[in-house]
Amino acid sequence: MDKKLKLHGFNNLTKSLSFNIYDICYTNSEQQRRDYIEYIDEMYNAERLTQILxxxxxxxxxxILNIARQDYDPHGASVTLLIAEHEMPPEPSETTESPGPLPETVVAHLDKSHVTVHTYPESHPDNGISTFRVDIDVSTCGLISxxxxxxxxxxxxxxxxVTVDYRVRGFTRDVDGTKHYIDHNISSIQNYLxxxxxxxxxxxxxxxxxxxxFHTKMLLKQFDMNNYLFGDGTDAFTLDEQKDIxxxxxxxxxxxxxxxxxPDL
Incomplete structure (x- = not known):
């Protein structure tokens, strides 16, 4: 895929990215559990998710062609964006196997189809663990990954x-009629991080x-107890309680x- 493909008609490849993020915390009481879910609903409401998408x-x-968004009762939110291909073709740097920008360096560009996000706050019934899951799907047709x-x-x-799944589906034809089932080099999702x-x-x-x-699973290496205690610090617990949490x-x-x-250890 080092040479630019000359296609017969439109690029019919569909590139689908499914992206799941989990945030874990410990809530020490029923009130803290409710406060955590309320915090998540406020922090990642439909308006904030729309800005991220x-x-x-x-x-x-x-x-962007159209935006549909909804906050749910008792909790959770969903946003769907219908999108259309940009008039200008992407720069080579935008399709190479390399990391994309960070939040503070967002630049312009996209392709056609849709972007969706759904949130799922939930909690363990009796051991204080609460989780927040975000599912994001980005599906594009054409040149852009x-x-x-x-x-x-x-x-x-x-x-x-973090769980990431990426798949290129379908095929497109070059001017000689040869089918191409992918139009860019990729060996690992990790190369985009x-x-x-x-x-x-x-x-x-x-x-x-x-x-x-392509599939990649990611687990945060660093574990700092204070980052996982919602509403409390480590000084609110004995050493034995901290070990158990x-x-x-x-x-x-x-x-x-x-x-x-x-199994429990």
């Missing part, structure tokens, strides 16, 4: 665990190259990361 659209190079939005999205949320992001997470890749399917939190993160329930 609007920035994603700019990063990957498109125009949605992978350039990854850095921005990871830095826009408190991301303890900035160095600080790669250093901050433990990562696992599962890639099926012949199917143009840490064990619960790490078990929750391991279960989400490996997608299976684990």
């Amino acid at each position: 609007t920035d994603v659209v700019k990063i990957i190079g498109a125009n 949605p992978l350039k939005a990854l850095n921005y999205l990871i830095h826009s949320f408190d991301s303890d665990i 900035s160095e600080d992001t790669q250093n901050s997470y433990e990562m696992i890749d599962v890639n099926v190259y012949q199917e143009n399917t 840490e064990k619960r939190l790490k078990k929750e993160m391991q279960e989400i990361f490996y997608s299976r329930n684990m």
Whole structure:
């Protein structure tokens, strides 16, 4: 894919990015649990999510056609953006296998199809663990890959665990009629992440190259108890209580990361 493809008609490839982010915390009481969910609903309401998706659209190079958004009762929010391909073709740097911009350096650009986000706050019934999940899907048709939005999205949320799936579907034809099932080089989703992001997470890749399917799981390496206690600091708990809470939190993160329930240690 080093040479620019000369296509017969429109680029019919569909590039789909599915992105799941999990934020984990410990709530010490029923009131703290309610306060946490209320905080999440306020912090990531439909208006804030719309702004995040609007920035994603700019990063990957498109125009917004329509916005539909909704806050839910008792909690959660959804936003859907319909998008159209930008009139100008992307710069080479926007389609190469390299990290995209961070939130403070957002630049312009996107393609056609849609961008959606849904939020899911929830809590464990009896052990104090609360989680917040964000599902983001970016689907584009044409020249542009949605992978350039990854850095921005990871830095826009408190991301303890991240799951990323990317797939290129369909085919397009060149002027000689030859089918092309992908139009850009990619060996790993990790190559689209900035160095600080790669250093901050433990990562696992599962890639099926012949199917143009790429999967990466990410687990935050650093564990600071104060970052996981909602409404309290470590001084509110004894050392034994802190150890027990840490064990619960790490078990929750391991279960989400490996997608299976684990026995108590």
